[in-house]
Amino acid sequence: MTSPAPTSPTSEAGAARPRLTVAVTGLNAVDSPGPGVAVARALLESPDFDVRLIGLCYEALEPGIYLPGLFAKTYQLPYPSAGTEALLARLEEIHAQEQLDVLIPNFDAELYNLIRLAPQLLRRGLRTVLPTLAQLEARDKLNLAAFGASHGLHVPADCRLHHPDELPAAAGQLGWPLVLKGRFYDATVAYTQAQAEQAFQQLSARWGVPLIAQQFVAGQEINIAGLGDGRGQALSVVPMRKLYITDKGKAWAGITIHDEALLALARRFVERTQWRGGFELEIMRTPAGDLFIMEINPRFPAWIYLTAAAGQNQPAQLLRLALGLETPPLTEYAVGKMFIRYAWDLITDHTEFQQMAAGGEL
Template identity: 65%
Template sequence: MNETKQHLTVAVTGLNAIDSPGPGIAVIRALRDGFPKPIRIIGLSYETMEPGIYLHDVVDKTYQITYPAAGTEALLNRLKYIHEKEKIDVLIPNFDAELYNFMKLAPTLKSMGIATFLPSFEQFDARDKMHLHQFGLKYGLSVPADKVIYGVDELYTCAELLGYPLVVKGKYYDAVVAYTMEQAQKAFYKLTAKWGYPIIVQQFINGNEINIAVLGDGKGNATSTIPMKKLYITDKGKAWAGITLEDDTLIALAKTFVQATKWKGGCELEIMRTPEGIPYIMEINPRFPAWIYLTAAAGQNQPAALAKMALGEDVPPYIDYEVGKIFIRYSWDHITDVNEFQQISGFGEL
């Protein structure tokens, strides 16, 4: 942080606190808990209806940024404008689809005085859905069999190889469990329309859903690992309630992943534990999950630790956390004024 400044300025994406929430608001809550005041939060939004834009007790100022498809040059130009006004110290992106651009710009942002703490392209690709099964084979981790497809007709081969039900996954987000070919085809068209090609078709694993929030230091060490069991799941497969677990097997699994990849930054391991106790890695998300505030509540504030590491501070690995800590997500009607909506829509900042 610039020593002449009296506060830390952190820019955060993922302000869409909706029924399928982005991690941004939870990251911001953790940051405010983890740093002595004052801290200034700059929201970076894509849509005008992202609720975080209008939560002024959470986000101090919001700027719209270009969509990932616009490329790195457009994003950099916008960030230069924002940085000129706000003097950003740390930037924390929270969407899978935007990470490539931010990773590519990380050296340039560093030269501007904006710190990030992101995985390398090699690390990012190793855990990609399209390579996950091979990654599991390489490091002796249990990962369901899968097949990457580009045409709907390939679903018949998937059904023969993997059996029903099939898990049909989008390139970036969303997954549908299909029990028939008709359901699989419907999911294929829905997910390609939303996320494009390819589609990943995965073997279905029956068991209990567990997620692990992980923070890697980029040198092979896990600074923090917090396992969470889903207590309530929405129709979109999102955890609406969860509880921290004490489980050495899950923590060892997360540490194996970090050691194998030398993961740098936050990530989430989506686990399905079978009735026999085998933890299958279903997916590895390369950023903080939407429930990341639970790590702060349990005693391992991962967003705050990441920000400190981005600034060059040495953060020793956490040892203990509170087991049995529960989060329960809820919704409420936030009231704002049409003038604020017009301001963000017309001028791209609020």
Template identity: 30%
Template structure:
């Protein structure tokens, strides 16, 4: 099934944005979780006008809840709640949701394991397979999976006696095997700086990569083929979120990102982060197996990943390659003004 429209973004690349009303004969009903985070807000804003949108979050003050009308704002349990997938499946059935877009790391594995049940009930879930998620959410497993496919930094499990013989030397970086953002990351000038960290293999000791950092948004079709890999550089960040950056043409980086997506078995939208070493060679940092918070830059550059990801789940053909153009972007806060009693007022709780 193939259909495109001249929506926003057409003309930036040679590939128009898909008309999402074609597969079902109406705009699809899409629920985006994590509406308080940058990933959820990006997705909601990108799909505005092309879908019927619902927003969910654990926080009644989450900004993205107020990008949709009152009846479509829902409070959700935490992603690590044992009943999370079941309660979300009940909510999707009640709201007749066609596509569920999770944007929070803790939700991904429970939803991946339950994806067949969601599909059987009529809801497609934008989530990779559980095995692919397991490779990416554990940074040690990711490094081991990608070793020999792309350049990876010298990395070892932090265990007794390891720091003193670390091949890459110091300064070095210690980081938890699991977790997102910069939480728990330690820059160690000497082995003594690691004294407070556990030596049980729950941390990694990794070569310091002091060069430029690139973030690549990758769109992978359901058959595993990469249809776009868009490099961007984060010129300025605030609390880990890009606030100024550039979208670039870097074919070698795009090729490496495609290799990482292939070896990990991801599909949908993911984000591959790399950083240059002291010789300027890019090395893999991590993979976020969900839509990234800076995806609005990629949409502005002509690759409407949110629309194409939803289109793919609905059975539409995704172009073999979606080109992008280079640009610069600065980002800013946007106010949502509402009546006094509206803040915290939602339709219900899952």
């Protein structure tokens, strides 16, 4: 599927914009969406670059593949479980065809392989902006409590679960209700033993064990999208308060807010961890005003387009960082900018789906 060629490859000042070919993953724009479509929209609106986008998918039914005007071409990748050799071989094939400049991954599970491959990709001219393996593992849900303690950040108490028989002990330690979380995604609030056992079976069947049982913290849900330069400086921080939350706990509507405590928390996270790349802090603000970090996502969130709409285009800022260009921190953004997601029927032809499913590219 070919998108229209850019009609004005110039910046607002009239200078020619650098032409870049950027690969983006996370095209599953469903009820629990990946960030890829939002990242793509933000990149196409950057005044600094003339971007040609290449989509990278894992399944032929990811809606982002078929959205018009976004991706010049889309290729299918092997699942992360296939390992680094299979991924490198596929990326080399795609790179030979497209001459990629930058790769922006948007799924937690794919980061482990890509971080290991980053030096090899760079030697081939393909740039990434990623945390280190140590950073990635330190903020993992399994290690979050220790991470918070080591960096002086408020994090709920938790424990690991390998078997449903461990639930009563976890409830005795954490109290009811408690939150059960899968290793990479999904969370369920359980108010009773029966609910906890059912959630354990569902989450372990999907994500394996261990699961994480986490202390329930009541309050206002806030998310912060940010970008770190790898040297302790936050290049962009935009907080968003959730206005509507789905049954899967995903923000379906949100609004940018200004709160110095939230901005300071995100900057402290970047400074103390030396984080490199995009991130999202999932925050719970208690009625007393305490800020608990519930999760740290090691990539841009699905609502990242809101940062561009508010004046801090974090995906475009990441491109500058990847290319080694001067990347001054962004400090101003519009407060009160809202996003509201919606569902609509995307119509495509079955031949495009068959081409994607059978050939692995479109």
